[in-house]
Amino acid sequence: MSKAVPLPVTRLIEALSRLPGIGPKSASRLTYYLLRAPDELSHTLAEALSELKSQTRYCSVCYNITEEDPCAICADTQRDSTQVVVVEEPLDVLAVERTGAFQGRYHVLHGALSPVEGIGPEDLKIGELVRRVQQGGILEIIIATNPGVEGDATAMYLQRQLTPLGVKVTRLARGLPTGGDLEYVDSVTLLRALQGRHEM
Amino acid sequence: MPKAERVFRTEAIVLRRQDIGEADRLLLLLTPDHGKFRAVAHGTRKPAARKTGHVELFTLVDMLIRRRGEWYVVAQAETKNAFLLLREDLVRNTYANHLAELLDRFTSDQDSSRAEFDLLARALGWLCEDLDPRTAARYYEIRLLALAGFAPSLHYCSVGQEPLEPQDQFFSVADGGVICPDHYFEQAHGMPISLTALKVLRHMQTQPWDAIKALHINTPLHLELERLTLAYITYLLEQRLQSVEFLRRLRREEL
Numbered sequence: 001m002s003k004a005v006p007l008p009v010t011r012l013i014e015a016l017s018r019l020p021g022i023g024p025k026s027a028s029r030l031t032y033y034l035l036r037a038p039d040e041l042s043h044t045l046a047e048a049l050s051e052l053k054s055q056t057r058y059c060s061v062c063y064n065i066t067e068e069d070p071c072a073i074c075a076d077t078q079r080d081s082t083q084v085v086v087v088e089e090p091l092d093v094l095a096v097e098r099t100g101a102f103q104g105r106y107h108v109l110h111g112a113l114s115p116v117e118g119i120g121p122e123d124l125k126i127g128e129l130v131r132r133v134q135q136g137g138i139l140e141i142i143i144a145t146n147p148g149v150e151g152d153a154t155a156m157y158l159q160r161q162l163t164p165l166g167v168k169v170t171r172l173a174r175g176l177p178t179g180g181d182l183e184y185v186d187s188v189t190l191l192r193a194l195q196g197r198h199e200m
Numbered sequence: 201m202p203k204a205e206r207v208f209r210t211e212a213i214v215l216r217r218q219d220i221g222e223a224d225r226l227l228l229l230l231t232p233d234h235g236k237f238r239a240v241a242h243g244t245r246k247p248a249a250r251k252t253g254h255v256e257l258f259t260l261v262d263m264l265i266r267r268r269g270e271w272y273v274v275a276q277a278e279t280k281n282a283f284l285l286l287r288e289d290l291v292r293n294t295y296a297n298h299l300a301e302l303l304d305r306f307t308s309d310q311d312s313s314r315a316e317f318d319l320l321a322r323a324l325g326w327l328c329e330d331l332d333p334r335t336a337a338r339y340y341e342i343r344l345l346a347l348a349g350f351a352p353s354l355h356y357c358s359v360g361q362e363p364l365e366p367q368d369q370f371f372s373v374a375d376g377g378v379i380c381p382d383h384y385f386e387q388a389h390g391m392p393i394s395l396t397a398l399k400v401l402r403h404m405q406t407q408p409w410d411a412i413k414a415l416h417i418n419t420p421l422h423l424e425l426e427r428l429t430l431a432y433i434t435y436l437l438e439q440r441l442q443s444v445e446f447l448r449r450l451r452r453e454e455l
Contacts, residue, residue, distance in 0.1 A: 021221040115297040116216060116304075118442035120449065149257040149287060156290035160453070177248040186253030188282045 009035070061132070063108045063125045065090045073105060080104040082139040086129065086158065088112050088146055096144065104142075107132065112150040113157055121157065129158070133165050140168040147174050205267070210234055211280065212263045213320055214255055215300045219245060227255055227274065228304070229263070232314040236307055239265055239272035251277045258286055258296045260321055281321075285328040291450060295333045298443040299323050299340055305437050306348040315347050322409070331413055334422045339412050341429045342404040350436055353377025354402045359387065369393050371428050373435035391431065397424045 005013075009031055016027035034042050058064070059071035062084075066072070073079060073093075083104030085096055093106050109124045121127070133141065141162055145151035155171055162169050175193035176185060185193075215236070216228040223245040230236050243249040254261055254277035264276035286296045303312075303320050319340065326336035345351055356363055358375035360383050369378045370390035378398060384390050400421065404412055417425070434440060 020219070113446075115294050115443035115446035116301045118445075120446055149293065152287045153290060153293050156288075156293070160290065180248045181250070184250040186256075186279045186282065188256070188279070188284060188287065189253045191284070 062106045063110065063128060064093055064106060078103075081137055083142060084132075084138055084140070085142045085144050087144045088151065088154070092144065109145070109154065112145055112154045114150045115153075124154075126158065126161065130161055130165070133162055133167050138167055140170060143169065143171040147172075207264065207266050207275070208234070209262070209264050211317075211321075212261050213300075213317065213324070214257050214259055214261065215304055217241075217255070217257060223249075225255065230303065230307075230312060230317055230320060232317040234265075236304075236309050236312045237272060239263075239274050241274040241277070254279045256282070258283055258300060258324055260324070281325070283324045283328050286324065291447070292327050292333050294443055294447050294450065295327055295337050296324060298337060298441065298447065299327070301441055301443050302341065302344055302433070305441075306344060313347075316344070319343055319347065326409060326413070329413065332417070332422065334426065335413060335415070335417060338422075338425050338429055339404050339409065341433060342401060345429075345433070345436075346405065350376070350432075351405065352401070352432060354398060354405060357383055359383040364398075366395060368395050369398060371432070373432045391428070393428060394421075394424060396421060397428065400425060401428070 012031045012034070013024065013027045016022055016030055017024050019027075022030070034045070055067055056065050057067075057069060059066045059069055059074055061070045061074040064071050064073070068075070080103050083102075084107050085093075085102060085104060086107045086109060087093055087096065088109055088111060090108055093108065096102055096106070107125065107129050109126065109129070111119055111124050113119060113121065113124070129141075132138065141158070143155045143158055145154045145158075159169050173196050174189065175196050176182070176189065182190075210231045210233065212229040212231045214227050215230050217225045220226045220240070223243050225241045225244045227239050227241055228236065229239055241251055241255045244252045244255050246252065251274060255274065259279055260281040260283070262278045262280050263274055266273045266275045283296070286293050299320060303316060307316060323336060323340040326339070327333050329336070342351075352371075353376055354364075356377075357380040358372060358377040359379050362380065364378060364380060367381075369380060369392075370384040371377070371393040372379045372384075372387070372390035374389065378393060379387070379390055400415065400417065403415070430441070430444060
C-alpha cells in the first residue's frame with residue numbers, strides 16, 4: 001500500500017480484507033466510511049469486537065457460542081433433552097429456533113467433513129457428540145447438516161458412529177423449496193421429494 | 201483457461217467449491233475445452249435459487265458461463281449426471297474426493313484437456329457401479345498418470361532398460377517404474393511388486409474399463425496395488441493426499 005496512506009488506515013484495511021467475502025476494495029470502502037463516520041460508531045465497533053472474543057466461549061455441552069456455560073438452551077430444563085439436532089454452524093441453531101417447532105437441544109459441529117479440503121472428523125465436534133450420546137439420556141439424533149455433498153458425507157459418517165450406540169438417527173427431510181419452480185429443480189432434489197412424498 | 205468469448209456454453213464437473221459473499225459460491229470447474237477455471241455461482245447457498253442443486257460437487261453439469269471483467273460467472277446450470285450413489289455411500293463419496301483431488305493436483309489451469317475431463321467424468325460413473333471402488337480408483341490413477349506424462353514403466357527395467365522376466369520384481373518411485381531384482385540389489389531402493397500386481401497394472405495401462413472391471417482382485421492384491429500407486433503419486437506430488445488419509449481412517453474404523 002502507498003506510503004501516502006497512514007499506517008492505522010492500512011492496518012484496518014488489511015485486517016478487514018482477511019474476513020470472508022471482503023476483498024481489498026470493500027475493506028478500503030469500509031475503512032474510509034469509518035473515518036468519516038462519527039467517533040461513536042468506531043468506539044462501539046471496537047468495543048463489540050473486543051467483547052466478541054473476551055466474553056464468549058463454547059458451551060461445554062453443545063459447543064454453540066455462548067456467554068454463560070452451559071448455554072441458555074442447554075440450561076433450560078423445560079426443553080426436551082432426549083432429542084438433539086446436529087448442525088454444522090451456530091447460525092444453523094438460529095435457523096431451527098426460528099421455526100419455533102423444535103423444543104429439544106442442539107449440537108454444533110463447527111463445519112462439515114471435506115476430505116479434499118483436509119477437514120476430517122478430528123477437526124469437528126464429532127468425538128464430543130459421540131461422548132455425549134454415550135453418557136445416555138439421548139433417544140434421537142436429528143442430523144441437520146446442509147443438503148450438499150459435504151453435508152451428506154458428514155451425515156453418513158455420523159450415522160456410522162452413532163447407530164451402534166443404540167440411538168435413533170434421523171435426518172431432516174429433503175425436497176422442493178417453497179417458492180421454487182419445479183422446472184428448475186435438479187434431479188436429485190426432485191428424486192428426494194418423490195421419495196419423501198406424503199399422503200394428503 | 202477459458203477462451204476470450206464473453207459467453208460460452210460448456211459441460212463442466214465441479215471439482216471444489218467455497219462459500220463467498222452473502223450467499224454465493226466460488227466453483228473450481230473442469231471443462232473439456234476450456235480447461236480448469238474458477239467461476240462464481242451467485243445465490244447458490246439459498247435453497248430456492250434455480251442453480252442451487254445443479255452446482256454440487258462431483259456433478260456433471262451443462263453450463264452457460266459469462267465473463268465479467270476478470271471473473272467468470274455461472275449464468276445457467278443444468279445437471280447432466282448427479283452420480284447419485286456418491287451422495288449415498290460414504291466410501292464412494294470419499295473416493296470421488298480422491299479422484300477430484302488427484303486431477304486438481306496433476307493439472308494446472310492451462311494444461312488440463314478434454315482427455316482428463318473425459319477420464320474424470322467416466323471415473324465418477326465407474327464409482328457408481330456395483331463394484332469395489334478401489335478398482336475404479338486404481339484404474340483412474342494409472343490412466344491419469346499416463347495423461348500427466350508420468351506413466352510408470354512396467355515392461356522394461358527402469359534402470360537397465362532390459363525386458364522384465366515373468367517373476368516378482370521391485371518398484372522404484374524414484375526411477376519411475378519397475379526395476380529388476382539385479383538392479384534392485386545394486387541400488388537397494390524400491391518396494392516389492394508381485395508378478396500378479398504387475399500384470400494387473402499392465403492390464404490397466406492398456407485395456408478398457410470393461411476388461412478391468414471383469415478382473416477378480418482380492419483384498420491383499422488391492423492393498424498391494426494401492427500401496428504401489430499411492431507411493432508413486434505421493435513421490436511425484438511431493439505431498440500427502442488429504443482424501444487418502446480420510447479413506448484410511450474409514451478403513452481403520454471398519455475393522
